[in-house]
Amino acid sequence: MAPVVQRQLPSVQTQLLLHQPRSPYQTFHEGGMPELRPGELLVQVEAIGLNPIDWKSADFGFALPELPCLNGREFVGTIVDVNVPTGSRLVVGDQVLAVATDYRDFRKSAFQEYAVVCCFNAIKIPQGIDPHKAASLGVAFVTAALSLGVCLGIALPKQGKLPDLDLLSILQKQEEKDVPSDCYDAVFNPISPESRPHKGEWILIYGASSVTAQLCIQLAKTAGMRIIGVADVKKHSKRLTALGVDILVDRSDLDLAARQVREHTQGSLRFAMDMIGKETSTCLLYWCAQGPRA
Helix, strand or coil: CCCCCCCCCEEEEEEEECCCCCCCCCCEEECCCCCCCCCCEEEEEEEEEEHHHHHHHHHCCCCCCCCCCCCCEEEEEEEEEEECCCCCCCCCCCCEEEEEECCCCHHHCCEEEEEEEEEHHHEEEECCCHHHHHHCCCHHHHHCCCCEEEEEEEEEECCCCCCCCCCHHHCCCCCCCHHHHHHHHHHHHHCCHHHHCCCCCCEEEECCCCHHHHHHHHHHCCCCCCEEECCCCCHCCCHHHHHHHCCCEEEECHHHHHHHHHHHCCCCCEEEEECHHHHHHHHHHHHHHHHCCC
């Protein structure tokens, strides 16, 4: 294997800045190059995954820690510099999917040529994977894994030589002071063991065609659950069936959908995930509360 040649990095870079909410982004060609802290990688951005938060925050003026603001939560690129111990699993030249979970640190934002990634938030991209397709997976996968693994307490079964993945148990071993206050109850006052989903139980996913929902479907199926997907059946049935959805319900008639869900689950539905909004979440609470027929 030929040795990796260290790239000559520029002193400035191009960034896409938001100066005010509800205003167009502007190109800035004199952006500074970020400095690496221990445990970080510098990645040359090649493909960006656009999350709803990236345009909603600009349109509605929230989640903008300061102005001008650098947005962008996930991207694929090539590592050009590292500040990690020798022998790290990631090296200069690797192509990675980066998940920027800290939107307050603009060094990690995607809307620039070079961005910082914490090594534990970087996923090496296998050869042959289209970076433009991989770029949309990061935040969606984190959301799906935490929803199922922490909020519902589902342990994902082992894959190959890897052990079962029990995210909730892993988090509960952390120091309480290291867990953010808004996550405290989910970790230290979680769903009880006897209330957690069991193999063969139903889970309903509303908005099943979204990227996050598609990942939830695959992870839940891996854990042995049965899936009811609510979506535009005519448009998405082929893909969702291929992913493992057991029952597809069309979103166009919610009264009919409620009857179909009750029929398939015999009133035993305890778990539902909503990918749309407040109105549909309220609807799902009602469906779960119906209980079995008398």
